[in-house]
Amino acid sequence: MIPLAHFMLISAALFCIGLYAVLSKRNAIMMLIGIEFMLNAAILNFVAFGKYDKLHMGGQLFALFAIVLAAAAVAVSLAIILNVYTFYKNIDPTVIDQLRD
């Protein structure tokens, strides 16, 4: 039997690693990976608490919905990254700073 606090601590550490990647990476794909880490940390919390409610299964079902949302987000954002690359020849978000053509 694993205590719930350990699940929460693991997901907190993973969330902070993802936060670091989002804040300080200079590559859009690495920032996307950071966002995935943060989403995965949230999903781990959902699943860990969902163990205590067998009838409604709220935790596991919302983990499922979160995975689907993450997949949709990754598909759209990778398409945007590819478009930005063909336009600017660069995917460093600190360089891309104009909205006009």
Next chain:
Amino acid sequence: MNIEQIVFYFFAASVLISAFFVVFMKNMVRSIFLFFVTLFSMAGLFVFALADFIAVTQLIVYVGGMLVLMIFAFLLSSKTILNKSEEKKSSLLGLHYIPGLFISLLFFLILFITVYQANPDQLSWVKNSENIIQVNDNTIHYIGVNLMTRYLIPFEIISVLLMMALIGASHLARREKKI
């Protein structure tokens, strides 16, 4: 310390160590491949929370779909980055990492204190819960019944949203026709 705890902490350590290396590795191809290891070990942790269906979904959606997509996008878009990596290293002295590191360490401290004070194992609804998932339960049965009754509207909305997102992504990624 029984075998369950040993395997759990092994998975936890492999999640955290591989995530750490994903973020701090200089070589981006290696860090994307290490992202595989993180996601696999996360699936292992889901199994320990008795969510085997979520673990399998994680393997199929993340590892099968998302990572292939990510490697594909990386190989299409990183020709210049691979060449530029050396000059960037010398010019910035790694100083721009410090604010992000500071913020994320402080945030971890806040989360740690929160978890310590919340003390989730002593919460009344966790402690007195009568319907805890048992190891030999058929969770897929419960998931299926709930998905078609209690969570029907979120299920439908999310399926429409997924279709919209995929159509939008393929529309964004298509090649412009020169007229």
